[in-house]
Amino acid sequence: xxxxxxxxxxxxxxxxxxxxxxxxRQRVGNYSGVTVEMKKxxxxxxxxxxxxxxxxxxxxxxxxxxxxxxxxxxLLGRRPEEPxxxxxxxxxxxxxxDRHLYxxxxxxxxxxxxxxxxxxxxxxxxxxxxxxYARLSQxxxxxxxxxxxxxxxxxxxxxxxxxxxxxAGKLATGPAFPETFEKEVSHLQNAVGAEVPGFxxxxxxxxxxxxxxxxxxxxxxxxxxxxLADSRSRLAAEGCPVPAVEARTRFGxxxxxxxxxxxxxxxxxxxxxxxxxxxxxxxxxxxxxxLGLMFLVFQSIFFWAKPVMxxxxxxxxxxxxxxxxxxxxxPLRSLLADGIVVGVGSVVIFLPQILVLFGFIAVLEDCxxxxxxxxxxxxxxxxxxxxxxxxxPLLSSVACAVPGIMATRVIENRRDRFATILVAPLMSCxxxxxxxxxxxxxxLSEGRPAWLPGVVLFAxxxxxxxxxxxxxxxxxxxxxxxxxPVFVMELPAYKRPTLRGITQRMGDAGWAFLRRAGxxxxxxxxxxxxxxxxxxxxxxxxxxxxxLAVAEERAEVASLQIEALEAHEIEVPEExxxxxxLPAKINGEWKRNSVLGRVGLALEPAFAxxxxxxxxxxxxxxxxxxxxxxxxxxxxxxxxxxxDDEEHAxxxxxxxxxxxxxxxxxxxAVPVALSIMVFIALCLQCASTLAVIYRETHSxxxxxxxxxYMTVFAYLGALLxxxxxxxIADAF
Amino acid sequence: xxxxxxxxxxxxxxxxxxxxxPSLVQRLYELGLIEGERIDLLAVAPLGDPIEIRVxxxxxxxxxxxxxxxxxxxxx
Numbered sequence: 050x051x052x053x054x055x056x057x058x059x060x061x062x063x064x065x066x067x068x069x070x071x072x073x074r075q076r077v078g079n080y081s082g083v084t085v086e087m088k089k090x091x092x093x094x095x096x097x098x099x100x101x102x103x104x105x106x107x108x109x110x111x112x113x114x115x116x117x118x119x120x121x122x123x124l125l126g127r128r129p130e131e132p133x134x135x136x137x138x139x140x141x142x143x144x145x146x147d148r149h150l151y152x153x154x155x156x157x158x159x160x161x162x163x164x165x166x167x168x169x170x171x172x173x174x175x176x177x178x179x180x181x182y183a184r185l186s187q188x189x190x191x192x193x194x195x196x197x198x199x200x201x202x203x204x205x206x207x208x209x210x211x212x213x214x215x216x217a218g219k220l221a222t223g224p225a226f227p228e229t230f231e232k233e234v235s236h237l238q239n240a241v242g243a244e245v246p247g248f249x250x251x252x253x254x255x256x257x258x259x260x261x262x263x264x265x266x267x268x269x270x271x272x273x274x275x276x277l278a279d280s281r282s283r284l285a286a287e288g289c290p291v292p293a294v295e296a297r298t299r300f301g302x303x304x305x306x307x308x309x310x311x312x313x314x315x316x317x318x319x320x321x322x323x324x325x326x327x328x329x330x331x332x333x334x335x336x337x338x339x340l341g342l343m344f345l346v347f348q349s350i351f352f353w354a355k356p357v358m359x360x361x362x363x364x365x366x367x368x369x370x371x372x373x374x375x376x377x378x379x380p381l382r383s384l385l386a387d388g389i390v391v392g393v394g395s396v397v398i399f400l401p402q403i404l405v406l407f408g409f410i411a412v413l414e415d416c417x418x419x420x421x422x423x424x425x426x427x428x429x430x431x432x433x434x435x436x437x438x439x440x441x442p443l444l445s446s447v448a449c450a451v452p453g454i455m456a457t458r459v460i461e462n463r464r465d466r467f468a469t470i471l472v473a474p475l476m477s478c479x480x481x482x483x484x485x486x487x488x489x490x491x492x493l494s495e496g497r498p499a500w501l502p503g504v505v506l507f508a509x510x511x512x513x514x515x516x517x518x519x520x521x522x523x524x525x526x527x528x529x530x531x532x533x534p535v536f537v538m539e540l541p542a543y544k545r546p547t548l549r550g551i552t553q554r555m556g557d558a559g560w561a562f563l564r565r566a567g568x569x570x571x572x573x574x575x576x577x578x579x580x581x582x583x584x585x586x587x588x589x590x591x592x593x594x595x596x597l598a599v600a601e602e603r604a605e606v607a608s609l610q611i612e613a614l615e616a617h618e619i620e621v622p623e624e625x626x627x628x629x630x631l632p633a634k635i636n637g638e639w640k641r642n643s644v645l646g647r648v649g650l651a652l653e654p655a656f657a658x659x660x661x662x663x664x665x666x667x668x669x670x671x672x673x674x675x676x677x678x679x680x681x682x683x684x685x686x687x688x689x690x691x692x693d694d695e696e697h698a699x700x701x702x703x704x705x706x707x708x709x710x711x712x713x714x715x716x717x718a719v720p721v722a723l724s725i726m727v728f729i730a731l732c733l734q735c736a737s738t739l740a741v742i743y744r745e746t747h748s749x750x751x752x753x754x755x756x757x758y759m760t761v762f763a764y765l766g767a768l769l770x771x772x773x774x775x776x777i778a779d780a781f
Numbered sequence: 782x783x784x785x786x787x788x789x790x791x792x793x794x795x796x797x798x799x800x801x802x803p804s805l806v807q808r809l810y811e812l813g814l815i816e817g818e819r820i821d822l823l824a825v826a827p828l829g830d831p832i833e834i835r836v837x838x839x840x841x842x843x844x845x846x847x848x849x850x851x852x853x854x855x856x857x
Binding site: 108109111113144145147148151152255256257258259292293295296297300322326327330331332333335336420423424425427428429431532533534535536537538539540541542 | 799802803804805806807808809810811812813815816823824825826827828829830831833837838839840841842843844847
């Protein structure tokens with residue numbers, strides 16, 4: 050078994066090559082202490098089994114973060130999880146060979162055989178670039194194989210070359226650094242000791258403030274820091290300043306080789322990328338196209354996903370109904386129908402949105418547009434300390450924070466990425482909308498100015514849009530403080546995305562969500578079920594389910610009688626009405642008596658300043674795992690009978706009726722409704738989001754932090770809303 | 782002598798010197814933006830920042846604050 054590491058610049062076609070070589074035989078490898086994931090795959094070459102590790106795309110082995118260091122350590126065989134690679138497979142873009150070879154020359158110094166795959170030979174040919182591969186191989190001192198990864202061309206030759214390189218074990222020399230530089234390296238090598246590989250000693254000297262420097266200075270103390278500073282100033286005095294000496298040495302070696310092996314047309318041809326960029330990064334047209342595209346993405350998450358989501362909901366309901374009709378009442382039936390089916394449903398419900406968004410992201414990224422979108426939005430996002438790359442994740446979060454947070458993977462800078470993740474749940478997602486509509490419909494529509502509902506709804510969305518950037522700014526200045534990242538970004542040449550690449554990305558995202566977040570969501574739904582189910586019998590020891598079954602039968606008879614009476618325009622007796630409403634009453638009593646109901650009752654003093662009674666409080670608590678259940682919870686605790694219609698007219702009537710009897714909610718119904726809406730807008734009532742934050746940050750600390758800050762904000766926001774509203778109502 | 786952030790779309794210049802944080806300068810070197818190289822300014826983003834340039838066969842986006850550290854000599 051051979052181990053091969055695949056290394057290349059971003060946009061060199063690395064992932065395409067990895068997929069083409071390993072097909073479906075791949076899995077994700079995790080590395081302790083870092084957020085990077087690397088894919089591992091397998092292929093067979095002439096009967097030899099080869100393990101392939103896909104390292105994150107990078108321009109250089111100058112590691113600046115723990116994440117980047119993992120790749121370097123892996124290449125040097127310094128990670129416990131993987132053996133040292135037998136061959137390093139370097140992939141380069143044929144249209145931009147000199148720049149891509151910079152990384153290849155760094156790989157030559159690892160002390161492992163290197164094979165160079167020159168990718169996108171079709172694009173190079175289209176630009177009139179011809180490459181003499183034999184000459185290139187001879188000059189570089191390593192095997193060179195031309196390939197076209199998206200069409201699978203040249204892969205057999207590449208596999209054979211990798212195998213042959215592993216057997217030969219021949220090492221190339223690469224560019225020679227100036228003698229003064231080598232002198233300083235050996236001087237530092239004495240200072241750090243022989244256990245530090247020479248490769249890292251060079252990086253220590255070259256990468257000012259880099260990860261190797263941080264690590265070794267911490268280990269060896271002030272003395273090494275001074276040694277290092279002396280070495281660097283001696284090099285500067287002798288005309289070899291770092292980091293310029295590295296670029297000069299490497300490009301100084303590469304350029305003559307390119308001149309010898311690559312022929313380019315004298316006049317640079319105008320490419321498709323030139324033509325497209327003239328429009329797509331244009332001040333006016335570029336902006337318009339960008340806005341149009343974002344609208345399309347946004348609409349699709351909302352509307353393409355919606356029918357599938359409705360299908361999932363009705364499927365879930367049908368299964369629950371089937372279980373209820375087939376099984377005898379009891380904890381097991383309820384666990385299956387109300388716990389497990391609901392739990393699975395609330396995981397699967399996110400898949401349509403995740404797949405749609407990741408389909409779009411895959412297309413936008415694979416064709417090269419994503420970098421343009423970041424370019425256009427960078428200035429706006431820089432105002433809150435982020436970069437243009439945070440725009441799409443935040444916009445997507447308006448539909449749903451779960452895919453939005455997963456989309457932050459396009460942000461390389463760890464602190465920017467975390468800041469984006471932590472504020473994404475503040476964006477008003479589609480699950481909050483039903484609550485807004487319910488409250489606005491009940492208290493802010495009838496007999497009010499026609500513009501009021503729209504303004505209130507807009508204000509709820511603006512709450513997140515204003516708070517998220519402000520909090521991102523605060524986070525970037527406090528918890529996520531650090532060196533200003535480099536915002537230099539490559540705008541890759543436009544490419545035609547492949548269907549295979551897109552479906553693979555969608556599948557990866559969906560699977561990752563199911564595997565990592567699914568379990569947490571499922572578990573929390575089952576816990577909430579238990580808290581609402583137990584105790585399952587009333588004070589007299591009669592099971593609620595039994596009384597409910599009896600009541601339901603009688604209610605059915607009663608409603609038929611009511612219907613008949615109404616048909617003949619005869620007044621319906623009150624007892625009959627009460628009979629029909631009995632199941633809702635029993636159900637409400639059961640939920641109020643449940644563990645969760647008792648918690649809500651006990652916490653009533655905490656809800657009072659928000660203008661809430663214990664019923665609203667209990668519904669709010671019950672919807673912490675998934676905010677979409679709050680409407681259903683309110684229906685239950687307010688004993689509302691029938692609730693099939695979209696507008697929840699029954700619940701709205703119940704609110705008006707019940708609140709009118711109440712000394713607080715009667716006169717202050719509007720402040721209470723607003724306080725509920727503000728709470729929902731700011732609170733992180735979503736186990737899925739927490740699970741995804743955990744999954745993306747690899748730590749429980751960040752989901753906990755997000756949960757706490759948002760809950761505090763939600764409470765204070767609701768408190769302020771009610772108190773100010775009450776004050777205004779009293780004043781007029 | 783001027784700096785890269787002062788260039789207008791369509792103008793070209795030659796890199797004279799790089800200044801800025803060590804990580805920025807190192808990244809620019811890695812991307813092939815080295816002394817003596819020719820830069821074409823392709824576009825400026827709608828809100829006035831960042832800028833899009835071409836170095837060799839690469840297109841890069843740089844913030845103006847970063848570009849201000851790059852001294853250039855205007856090509857004719």
